Amino acid sequence: MNKGILSRSPRxxxxxxxxxxxxxxxxxxxxxxxxxxxxxxxxxxxxIYLSNYILTKITSGDNYIFLIxxxxxxxxxxxIYRINxxxxxxQLIWISMGIFLFFLTYFIIRKIRIWExxxxxxxxxxxxxxxxxxxxxDRKHGAINWVNIGQFSFQPSEIIxxxxxxxxxxxxxxxxxxxxxxxxxxxxxxxxYSFIMLLFLQKDLGTALVFYTxxxxxxxxxxxxxxLVLINIGLxxxxxxxxxxxxxxxxxxxxxxxxxxxxxxxxxxQITQSLFAIAEGGFFGKGLGLGHPDFIPVVYTDFIFSxxxxxxxxxxxxxxxxxxxxxxxxxxxxxxxxxxxxxxxLALGIxxxxxxxxxxxxxxxxxxxxxxxxxLPFISYGGSSILTSFIALGILQxxxxxxxxxxxxDEAGD
Amino acid sequence: MKxxxxxxxxxxVGLCLAFLSLIVYISYFQVFKAxxxxxxxxxxxxxxxxxxxxxxxxLDRNGKTLxxxxxxxxxxxxxxxxxxxxxxxxxxxxxxxxxxxLELQYNNSLLNTSENxxxxxxxxxxxxxxxxxxxxxxxxHDLQSKARELLRGKKGSIVAMNPNNGEIYAMVSLPDFDVxxxxxxxxxxxxxxxxxxxxxxxxxxxxxxxxxxxxxxxxFLEKENLDTAYECTGSVNVGxxxxxxxxxxxxxxxxxxxxxxxxxxxxxATKSVEVGKETLGDMAEKFxxxxxxPFDLPVKNSQFPYKGxxxxxxxxxxxxxxxxxxxxxxxxxxxxxxxxxxxxxxxxILVKEVLSKEGKTIRTNTTEILSMATDPIKANLxxxxxxxxxxxxxxxxxxxxxxKVAGKTGTAETASGKSHAxxxxxxxxxxxxxxxxxxxxxxxxxxxxxxxPIARDIMLHAINNIKE
Numbered sequence: 001m002n003k004g005i006l007s008r009s010p011r012x013x014x015x016x017x018x019x020x021x022x023x024x025x026x027x028x029x030x031x032x033x034x035x036x037x038x039x040x041x042x043x044x045x046x047x048i049y050l051s052n053y054i055l056t057k058i059t060s061g062d063n064y065i066f067l068i069x070x071x072x073x074x075x076x077x078x079x080i081y082r083i084n085x086x087x088x089x090x091q092l093i094w095i096s097m098g099i100f101l102f103f104l105t106y107f108i109i110r111k112i113r114i115w116e117x118x119x120x121x122x123x124x125x126x127x128x129x130x131x132x133x134x135x136x137x138d139r140k141h142g143a144i145n146w147v148n149i150g151q152f153s154f155q156p157s158e159i160i161x162x163x164x165x166x167x168x169x170x171x172x173x174x175x176x177x178x179x180x181x182x183x184x185x186x187x188x189x190x191x192x193y194s195f196i197m198l199l200f201l202q203k204d205l206g207t208a209l210v211f212y213t214x215x216x217x218x219x220x221x222x223x224x225x226x227x228l229v230l231i232n233i234g235l236x237x238x239x240x241x242x243x244x245x246x247x248x249x250x251x252x253x254x255x256x257x258x259x260x261x262x263x264x265x266x267x268x269x270q271i272t273q274s275l276f277a278i279a280e281g282g283f284f285g286k287g288l289g290l291g292h293p294d295f296i297p298v299v300y301t302d303f304i305f306s307x308x309x310x311x312x313x314x315x316x317x318x319x320x321x322x323x324x325x326x327x328x329x330x331x332x333x334x335x336x337x338x339x340x341x342x343x344x345x346l347a348l349g350i351x352x353x354x355x356x357x358x359x360x361x362x363x364x365x366x367x368x369x370x371x372x373x374x375x376l377p378f379i380s381y382g383g384s385s386i387l388t389s390f391i392a393l394g395i396l397q398x399x400x401x402x403x404x405x406x407x408x409x410d411e412a413g414d
Numbered sequence: 415m416k417x418x419x420x421x422x423x424x425x426x427v428g429l430c431l432a433f434l435s436l437i438v439y440i441s442y443f444q445v446f447k448a449x450x451x452x453x454x455x456x457x458x459x460x461x462x463x464x465x466x467x468x469x470x471x472x473l474d475r476n477g478k479t480l481x482x483x484x485x486x487x488x489x490x491x492x493x494x495x496x497x498x499x500x501x502x503x504x505x506x507x508x509x510x511x512x513x514x515x516l517e518l519q520y521n522n523s524l525l526n527t528s529e530n531x532x533x534x535x536x537x538x539x540x541x542x543x544x545x546x547x548x549x550x551x552x553x554x555h556d557l558q559s560k561a562r563e564l565l566r567g568k569k570g571s572i573v574a575m576n577p578n579n580g581e582i583y584a585m586v587s588l589p590d591f592d593v594x595x596x597x598x599x600x601x602x603x604x605x606x607x608x609x610x611x612x613x614x615x616x617x618x619x620x621x622x623x624x625x626x627x628x629x630x631x632x633x634f635l636e637k638e639n640l641d642t643a644y645e646c647t648g649s650v651n652v653g654x655x656x657x658x659x660x661x662x663x664x665x666x667x668x669x670x671x672x673x674x675x676x677x678x679x680x681x682x683a684t685k686s687v688e689v690g691k692e693t694l695g696d697m698a699e700k701f702x703x704x705x706x707x708p709f710d711l712p713v714k715n716s717q718f719p720y721k722g723x724x725x726x727x728x729x730x731x732x733x734x735x736x737x738x739x740x741x742x743x744x745x746x747x748x749x750x751x752x753x754x755x756x757x758x759x760x761x762x763i764l765v766k767e768v769l770s771k772e773g774k775t776i777r778t779n780t781t782e783i784l785s786m787a788t789d790p791i792k793a794n795l796x797x798x799x800x801x802x803x804x805x806x807x808x809x810x811x812x813x814x815x816x817x818k819v820a821g822k823t824g825t826a827e828t829a830s831g832k833s834h835a836x837x838x839x840x841x842x843x844x845x846x847x848x849x850x851x852x853x854x855x856x857x858x859x860x861x862x863x864x865x866x867p868i869a870r871d872i873m874l875h876a877i878n879n880i881k882e
Contacts, residue, residue: 221421264456276457278440279448295458314444318437325433332426336419348422355429359436368439 010064011052014071018045021078028082028289037085040092048074051099059106061400062334066102068327069378069393073098073386075320076379079308080300083293087300087381094383098390105394110401116342119170123191126163129156130198137202157199157207158388162395164195164211165349172222173342185228189219193235203249206360206372212236213356214349221348257370270297274365277303277310278317285313300381302373306365320379321362328355334400347399350392455512463527465490470524470546472504472516474555475581475766480504496555497594499562502613503553503585503711503764506593511600515613516549516765519710523547523768523777547776550767552581554880557872561586564868569855570834571614571743574872576882577751577840577849579781580760583876585744587614616713619740620853623826623861624677624808625836626735628749628796630686631674633697635792637689642670650680653726657683657734660825660860674799675807677823679734686733687726694733695720700787701749702759703741707784710764716741735826747851749787750838753797753820754846756790758783801843809837811866814874818843821869823861832856837865841873848876 022041048070056063073095081088109115133156138146146153171178171188178184192215199208216236220229243250252267260268260275273296280286293299293307309317331351338344354377364371375385453460468490471482481504483492492507494500505515513521526546561572561584574584589610591603603610612618634640646665649658657679659665665678673681686694698718699705707713717740718732731737744762752759761782768777788796800820803809809821821839828834835857840849850872852865 217425221418221425261454264454272454272456275443275451276454276459278443279451280457280459282448283444292459292462309440314440317440321433321436321440325430328429328433329426332422336422348425352425352429355432359429359432362436363432363439366436366440366443368436 010067011049014052014067014074015045015049017071018048018074021074024288025078025081029085037089037092040089044077044092044095047096047099051103055397059397059401061397061402062330065327065330065334065393065396065400068323068330069389072320072323072378075308075312075316076304076376076381078288079293079304079311079379080381082288082311083299083307091381091386094386097383098386101387102390102394102397105391106397109395109398115166116170116173119167122163122166122170126160126167126195129160129163130195132156133202134198155382155384157202157204158384160195161207161210161214161353162388162392164192164214165346165353165392167191168215168218169342169345169349172218173345175224185223185225189215189228189232200243204373205250205253206357206364206374209360209372210353210357210374214352217352217356218345218349222345253370253372257367260367270303271365271367271371273297274303274306275367277306278314278366281310281313283313283315285309285311285316287311298373301375301385302361302380303365304376304380305362308379321358324354324358324362324377327351331355331396334396338399338403340403340405343399343403346395350396350399353392354389461509464525466544467525467527468545469507470526470548470771472500473548473550474553474558475551475583476554477550478555480551480555494593496559497592498590499558499586500553501590501593501610502587502615503551504593506596508596511596514611516551516710519712520549520765520768523549526770545771547771548769549765550769552576552583552763552766553585554583554876556879557584557875558586560584560875561872562588562590564871565854568857569608569614570853570857571618571855572850572852572868572872573615573743573747574848574850574876575747575751575762577754577846578760580751580763581766582762582764583848583880584872585613585615585764587612587618613711614853614855615743616709616711618742618853618855619714619717620743620834620836620855621737621826621828622735622739622741622746623824623834623836624679624735625746625749625822625824625838625851625861626739626741627674627677627682627733627824628753628800628822628838629698629701629703630682630694630733631670631796631799632701632753632788632792633694634670634685634689635788635795636693636697640685640689642685644668644673644678644681644684646673646678646680648680650684652683652687652730655727655730657730671795671799671802674796674822675802677803677808682733683730686730691720691724691729691732694718694729697787698739700759700785701752702745702784703739705785707742707745707748707762708782709744709762710779713744714742716745735824743851743853746836746838746853747849750840750849750851751846752787753793753800754840754849755793757786757788757793759785759787797843800839804839808860808862809839809866811862812837812839812870812873814841814870814877817841817874817877819870819873820846821866823866825860825862828856830856832858833860835859835863835865836861837869839869839873841877847882848873848880850876 052067055066077091080091136147147156196208196211216232223229256263256267260271264272277296288311291310296303296306299307328351331347335344335347338347357374357377361374361376363369375382377389469483472480481494483490503515505517507513507517524546565572565586565588569588572586575582589608591610645667648662648664649656659679665676668681703716703718719738728737732739748759761784763779765779767775770776797820800822801818804812804819804821808823812819812821819841820843824836826834835854837852840846850869852869854865857864
């Protein structure tokens with residue numbers, strides 16, 4: 001009873017926020033808004049409200065993670081629509097598809113229970129996706145990580161992220177199975193490093209960093225061979241220095257982090273434009289439609305946070321950071337509560353993915369750490385990013401439910 | 415099992431700390447860094463806001479338009495009517511090169527915006543600013559043109575001011591540049607070894623040479639029991655260094671007046687050691703040396719470094735305006751003004767008023783006394799010496815018919831071997847209307863022969879034409 005009231009009220013708060021945001025957008029865009037857009041937006045608000053409601057009925061697990069992400073999605077769509085209506089409408093479609101995929105993933109993962117045994121399939125899948133990227137890949141913002149299929153383009157590395165989490169989970173949840181292979185942990189490390197090297201060759205430093213952090217965190221928690229954890233950290237420092245001395249694009253990123261003002265017209269341009277936007281916004285922002293997000297490069301994806309800070313202030317910015325923190329916290333809570341080791345690992349992997357990816361890009365655009373191109377999960381524009389984030393969330397949703405461990409299942413079978 | 419949970423929590427704590435550090439950093443950035451970053455000229459928002467406002471005009475003291483803006487095809491075009499004449503005073507405002515001079519210092523007035531962003535936003539809600547304010551200078555356009563004409567072909571600076579209220583009538587610095595052709599000339603201007611971008615009147619630090627003797631004389635008058643009698647033999651040895659007079663001329667028996675009129679180096683070198691560095695240094699500081707001069711444009715501090723080590727030779731050199739003493743032409747004009755008005759150092763003023771588009775006065779710069787250099791009696795004594803200098807001494811070329819002129823010449827030796835020619839003075843001596851400082855940089859001539867006639871023409875023009 002008590003739980004019902006608690007879980008219902010934030011849903012209503014989110015609804016109120018969305019209605020207010022939508023009204024603000026209507027005032028800003030005025031008569032330019034056509035009926036289709038308005039219909040889609042109202043539709044989305046209702047879908048999100050209903051999804052949150054339905055979720056409380058169908059899942060016995062966590063009711064908050066979907067709520068948090070729909071809040072993030074709402075802030076993102078308001079900003080994207082304000083900058084570019086066309087992209088805003090596209091993003092509306094991506095989000096609707098994302099929510100659909102969230103439920104689809106939820107049901108598929110719930111119905112089929114063979115996921116922990118498919119390590120080799122994940123591996124092969126990941127390598128195939130890498131090959132596809134190299135063969136058909138397009139260069140965008142300096143990195144080869146886009147593949148065009150007809151009208152649509154997608155980033156295979158987004159899917160590989162989820163495969164990586166499945167590889168790590170299936171390996172560490174079932175160590176007995178790998179005992180017969182000597183040095184299996186070393187092989188695993190070699191495989192993950194090959195992923196990172198491939199990403200590095202695509203010049204996708206951000207994703208490479210996300211892969212490494214997920215790997216090192218999972219390894220830190222589950223690897224029995226502690227020496228390997230130290231080797232891993234040592235190697236990363238070694239490769240970091242090597243990358244800095246060998247590759248210009250690494251060096252440039254580092255230098256434009258140390259002193260972007262010196263290179264303001266070239267490599268420091270992006271980050272300084274982002275800092276201008278955040279500085280102009282102050283604590284409470286210029287107000288929706290009153291800033292100049294059009295001055296910020298790649299504002300829809302990597303720098304969406306700067307645009308939000310300019311128009312909504314760092315109070316909203318800090319709000320977003322805290323929402324991510326709560327999301328990660330809920331994810332870890334889910335992991336600790338989960339008794340099935342494979343699903344616990346999945347929950348950990350996904351939480352770390354959300355946490356690390358948002359930290360790297362948020363820290364990058366505010367110049368706390370060197371900037372590496374990444375999307376901000378659930379907020380940035382883009383199909384690949386939104387869809388995979390919702391798929392990951394769907395997996396996390398399943399992990400939040402009580403799942404029988406293997407032994408229990410075996411017992412039930414007997 | 416326990417260990418697993420412990421490690422999971424450790425990773426969670428790490429991630430939470432990372433997020434908290436983001437919050438701390440972005441708050442720190444907003445509180446301490448943001449305001450400075452916003453002002454960077456690469457921030458296009460600055461220009462977007464500015465380009466919607468009709469920037470105010472510059473007028474001279476008689477209301478003559480010097481610079482104005484005009485709307486042309488949805489954008490505002492700024493017209494600098496006298497591209498070179500005001501290149502150091504008014505300066506320029508360009509998107510590519512930023513702003514300089516009064517265009518920079520009075521930017522907010524010209525745009526009618528406040529420095530405070532919050533106030534601006536409130537103001538824009540009630541009535542959006544579309545027109546900026548006009549700025550009326552204390553400059554007299556005719557005198558300014560004349561001063562530049564007189565200095566043409568030379569390097570140096572002229573400052574002419576009202577000695578009583580501090581209003582600057584003319585301020586010229588050469589070489590200058592044309593603000594209208596900045597785009598074409600930018601490379602040549604910035605690479606020119608003569609640095610035309612520098613406003614020599616406020617930013618140029620020169621050895622003053624003998625014009626500094628006015629300050630030294632004021633210091634000597636402070637010392638009551640100083641024996642002012644002296645016999646000049648043409649040279650004197652102070653602390654192992656030989657000081658000599660111009661052409662080694664022996665001036666014979668002298669008092670302070672005689673020494674100033676004939677600009678006797680050996681006199682000042684010898685007596686300054688008797689007076690001591692404290693007295694001389696104090697007096698220099700009262701004339702604003704080592705002090706920041708508040709002005710509408712940035713001013714470099716004139717230097718008289720006596721607090722540290724200064725031996726006898728260095729003190730003797732300083733007393734005749736050589737060695738470690740360095741001064742801006744503006745400061746030297748203020749020294750002349752100080753003697754003219756009975757010992758008060760008045761704050762120089764370049765902007766007379768800020769006027770709204772309707773012509774209403776928004777802000778007036780009023781006269782301020784910065785320091786009391788000496789008392790009226792002593793100031794009067796020095797004035798008489800300076801009058802005599804023009805009548806019969808080194809400054810005869812500054813004489814004006816029927817007008818009593820007070821002045822002091824200077825010829826400062828420089829490291830390059832080419833001397834600076836100086837003249838400071840004011841007129842009429844009994845009721846000063848204008849004070850002037852002229853410096854010809856590395857002109858290799860004496861102040862009496864080259865700077866004095868220029869100063870004379872400036873003073874004459876000012877007395878005849880400028881209404882207060």
